Amino acid sequence: MNVVKERKILQIGAMETLAMDDRQSTSSANRRNYTRWSPMEEGVTLAWRDVNVYVHCKQKRRNGYKRIVNNVTGAVKAGSLVALMGSSGSGKTTLMSALAFRNPGSSVVEGDILVNGRPIGDYMRYLSGFMHQDDFFVGSLTVWEHMYIMGRLKLDRRTSKSALNEKIEDLLRNLGLTKCKNTRIGLNESQKVLSGGEKKRLSFATELLTDPQLLFCDEPTTGLDSYSAQKIVAMMNLMATSGKTIVCTIHQPSSEVFAMFSQLILLADGRIAYMGSTANALKFFNVLGYNCPSNYNPADFYIRTLALTPGSEDASKQTIRHICDHFAVSEYVKEIDIVVQYEFHMGRSMDTASVNFCNTLKQSFWWTKLCLLFYRGLLLYWRNTSLLTVRMMQKIAIALLIGICYFGTINNDQEGIQATQGAIFIIVAENTFNPMYAVLAAFPEDRPLFLREYKSGLYSVGSYYFAKIAAMLPGLVIETFLFTLIAYWLAGLRPTNDGFWLTALIVILTINVATSCGIFFSNAFDSVPSAMSCLVPFDFLLLITSGLFIKLSTLPNYFSWSRFLSWIMYSTESLTIIQWKDVHNITCEDFNQDIPCLREGSDVLEKYSFSFDNLQRDLWSMFLIGVVFHILGFTCLYRKTKKK
Numbered sequence: 188m189n190v191v192k193e194r195k196i197l198q199i200g201a202m203e204t205l206a207m208d209d210r211q212s213t214s215s216a217n218r219r220n221y222t223r224w225s226p227m228e229e230g231v232t233l234a235w236r237d238v239n240v241y242v243h244c245k246q247k248r249r250n251g252y253k254r255i256v257n258n259v260t261g262a263v264k265a266g267s268l269v270a271l272m273g274s275s276g277s278g279k280t281t282l283m284s285a286l287a288f289r290n291p292g293s294s295v296v297e298g299d300i301l302v303n304g305r306p307i308g309d310y311m312r313y314l315s316g317f318m319h320q321d322d323f324f325v326g327s328l329t330v331w332e333h334m335y336i337m338g339r340l341k342l343d344r345r346t347s348k349s350a351l352n353e354k355i356e357d358l359l360r361n362l363g364l365t366k367c368k369n370t371r372i373g374l375n376e377s378q379k380v381l382s383g384g385e386k387k388r389l390s391f392a393t394e395l396l397t398d399p400q401l402l403f404c405d406e407p408t409t410g411l412d413s414y415s416a417q418k419i420v421a422m423m424n425l426m427a428t429s430g431k432t433i434v435c436t437i438h439q440p441s442s443e444v445f446a447m448f449s450q451l452i453l454l455a456d457g458r459i460a461y462m463g464s465t466a467n468a469l470k471f472f473n474v475l476g477y478n479c480p481s482n483y484n485p486a487d488f489y490i491r492t493l494a495l496t497p498g499s500e501d502a503s504k505q506t507i508r509h510i511c512d513h514f515a516v517s518e519y520v521k522e523i524d525i526v527v528q529y530e531f532h533m534g535r536s537m538d539t540a541s542v543n544f545c546n547t548l549k550q551s552f553w554w555t556k557l558c559l560l561f562y563r564g565l566l567l568y569w570r571n572t573s574l575l576t577v578r579m580m581q582k583i584a585i586a587l588l589i590g591i592c593y594f595g596t597i598n599n600d601q602e603g604i605q606a607t608q609g610a611i612f613i614i615v616a617e618n619t620f621n622p623m624y625a626v627l628a629a630f631p632e633d634r635p636l637f638l639r640e641y642k643s644g645l646y647s648v649g650s651y652y653f654a655k656i657a658a659m660l661p662g663l664v665i666e667t668f669l670f671t672l673i674a675y676w677l678a679g680l681r682p683t684n685d686g687f688w689l690t691a692l693i694v695i696l697t698i699n700v701a702t703s704c705g706i707f708f709s710n711a712f713d714s715v716p717s718a719m720s721c722l723v724p725f726d727f728l729l730l731i732t733s734g735l736f737i738k739l740s741t742l743p744n745y746f747s748w749s750r751f752l753s754w755i756m757y758s759t760e761s762l763t764i765i766q767w768k769d770v771h772n773i774t775c776e777d778f779n780q781d782i783p784c785l786r787e788g789s790d791v792l793e794k795y796s797f798s799f800d801n802l803q804r805d806l807w808s809m810f811l812i813g814v815v816f817h818i819l820g821f822t823c824l825y826r827k828t829k830k831k
């Protein structure tokens with residue numbers, strides 16, 4: 188058969204199938220033009236063939252793969268609102284993630300999935316929206332701020348501010364969120380501000396910002412009252428009539444909500460139990476002898492029929508097999524096959540090499556994204572007032588304690604040497620260990636949100652990392668400066684302006700290096716407890732090599748290198764230099780003659796194997812150690828992100 192003739196037959200078959208769904212008459216599907224790949228203009232037809240999805244799992248200590256989606260073939264035409272249903276665990280989310288090119292890195296997708304004849308790929312991030320089952324937000328933002336930031340991250344950079352504002356207003360109005368536009372989303376369960384239903388609607392509104400041609404919604408109505416659920420599905424219905432393609436998993440829809448879906452895909456144990464128009468589904472089940480009682484919600488009937496009933500799993504599995512096997516040879520499958528074949532055939536003959544969908548969308552510049560993420564990070568930090576107050580109070584309290592304890596003890600005598608070195612050690616330790624442990628949870632706690640946004644193509648790992656670090660910086664500088672201001676003057680350390688400012692600079696540098704070390708450990712390990720258990724021995728290494736507990740020149744040869752990694756040593760040495768530079772005539776009165784008296788500042792430094800010449804080296808070394816930890820931390824985050 189020549190190609191032109193074959194194409195014509197396939198096209199007629201596919202168009203007949205398309206015509207079966209009367210909703211398609213208004214959709215853009217009929218405007219399909221196969222000489223050019225342009226889903227934004229002509230709508231999206233999604234077709235998939237022999238798709239299997241496996242997830243990585245450990246069985247009896249062996250790595251293996253478990254098949255979740257079992258050899259499914261299907262198609263969804265432009266202008267369809269599809270309900271993807273099945274009992275819990277039947278593989279709905281897994282299949283939908285595979286179709287949306289958003290499957291986790293731990294899973295393997297086999298088979299072909301096409302969008303208007305073109306294999307799915309990275310472009311799906313921009314072409315489609317994906318509303319997830321769980322909502323993750325930055326809780327300290329208001330609804331409006333969230334929408335604005337997401338709009339700037341998602342939309343074309345040429346979108347004007349007024350157009351974006353108008354879009355947000357419209358979406359909030361349509362989803363009944365206008366009254367809470369200035370309300371905080373809520374930080375966590377205990378500080379919940381938006382209700383669960385409002386969060387779901389906000390999540391839906393976020394996906395609609397880009398007005399995607401293809402929308403995947405994972406249980407968008409779960410947790411909503413029947414009115415809100417109906418409103419959301421009615422909105423989807425409206426979008427579908429304008430040519431959009433919407434695939435939606437849904438649990439227990441009311442009869443009214445269910446009737447709004449044009450197509451139904453029933454999944455059972457990873458297989459297709461039915462795919463076709465919602466109207467024909469009952470007929471298919473009736474023919475097989477499964478009759479829906481009158482006045483019974485058909486959606487509930489399908490789920491009940493395909494569910495694994497506890498206690499009679501074998502009988503349920505037999506029912507599922509019976510239905511799936513019959514569906515696989517039914518007339519419905521033939522109709523679908525025609526559409527699928529048509530899509531694959533056209534895909535083969537279409538020249539898609541030159542098409543680059545991503546070129547048409549001008550994403551925001553990386554520095555705009557960096558600024559948006561920095562702003563969001565700052566709001567997260569500063570609006571968490573209870574945590575902020577506790578941190579500030581703690582820092583001030585420790586500074587006061589140090590000041591009060593050392594008040595009057597730091598003199599130019601032998602006891603004064605011990606007091607000065609003690610105060611220096613306490614200052615360095617407070618700005619090393621506390622921040623290092625405090626930051627361990629900073630990255631893991633917003634990893635789910637970061638991964639989701641990263642996978643949606645909103646920003647790069649680098650933008651996220653730098654914005655997060657930059658947002659932490661002002662807090663670290665302010666709290667450390669306050670701490671040094673109180674502790675330095677109250678304890679009576681060297682009363683010169685130069686001494687104070689240099690000390691403040693060194694302490695700020697110290698806390699930043701400690702934070703970078705904590706960030707590295709938090710990104711290098713999978714959980715906070717395992718990061719913590721490796722950080723503790725590392726702390727001891729830092730302490731031993733600080734210079735205060737052993738004379739550094741006496742460290743065993745095979746271990747002496749380790750002092751150069753110890754920023755506690757650099758910090759202690761530089762603060763010691765500030766205190767003892769140009770100090771002469773330290774008194775030896777009332778001093779125990781068995782221990783040599785230290786009369787000069789240089790003697791004090793010699794005691795610890797420190798040197799006045801090392802001040803610049805110490806500052807640069809601390810800076811370098813901080814940079815190296817950040818590079819390592821970033822690399823770990825990058826590798827982890829790519830694996831997910």
Ligand SMILES: Nc1ncnc2c1ncn2[C@@H]1O[C@H](COP(=O)(O)OP(=O)(O)OP(=O)(O)O)[C@@H](O)[C@H]1O
Nearest residue numbers: 242243244255274275276277278279280281282293
């Ligand atoms: N990474 C994974 N490792 C092991 N099993 C997995 C993994 N991901 C999914 N599964 C299993 O695959 C099955 C299908 O999961 P999926 O989330 O797709 O179900 P679902 O139909 O969306 O369920 P629900 O309606 O409850 O959300 C479940 O039994 C689940 O436990």
